Amino acid sequence: MAAMKVYLAGPDVFLKNGREVIAAKQELTRRYGFVPNVWMGEDDAPHSTPFAFGLHISAANEAVMRDSDFIIANLTPFRGISADVGTAYELGFMVAHGKPAFGYSNDGRLYAERLTADYYKGAVAKADDGMMRGPDGLMVENNDMGDNLMLDGGIEHMGGVFIRRSVAPEHLLDDLGPFEECLAAARARLLGVAA
Structure with a gap:
């Protein structure tokens, strides 16, 4: 049986150290027995207009989500008190397609x-x-709940978990501890492999 593909959702691409964070997540994902499924083809996108560029990225991400078996969403508050709106959309997209959903936040508060x-x-x-x-x-x-009830509800209804931990404020957006907990929970629930 082929390894399950996981769509890694989150605002990591916007971080100054985004490429390093994404690479570290991909390595952890492989270590837990999953295939990280993330579109990284920004250089292939048409640059005729910013709008065309955005549409290309949106379509490419939806194609990758359709090709994924489940999602792990970084729901750490981003530029406000809630999860990144694009990540929230991706979580909803996957839930609407009947795929298992897991989430985490590096801010443990409700x-x-x-x-x-x-x-x-x-x-x-x-x-x-x-x-x-x-x-x-x-x-x-x-x-x-950790965020808007639709996010928590979607994860819960799809059999996943929403892990919330408070991390050091200077690492709010790049601490991978809760992400790794999510991987362990996904491995236990989807593959029956305990930690």
Whole structure:
């Protein structure tokens, strides 16, 4: 039986050390018995316009996802309090195609904690309707989940796990400990191989 292909989703490509992080993830993925499936053909993309370039990358990533058996998504908050929006799309794409999904975050806090502390700076209060709301009147949802309930829900419904660990702040986007935990969980659930 051929080794399972895993789509490695996340904002790693945007990091200053992105190529090194991606290479390290690919090596760990092989060590756990999976084939890393990531499109790295940026140099082959048409550069006629930035929009054409973006469409090419989008189509190429969707083709790689269709060719993958499951996904591991880096859901560490990126440029805000939630996961990278492109990664969230990719997670949803894979779940919609019925493929197992796993996720991790290098910020161990729940979404409601980040929303309250980081976005609203603690300025939330119970409103007349009994809901916790920010000063803008928007509800502060709290489902005891790591991110938006659709991300946690998709992973859970596809039999995966969402691993959350707090790492050193200076390594928030490149610490691979929680990623490796995800690989071990995927190996146990998909291949029946314990750690």
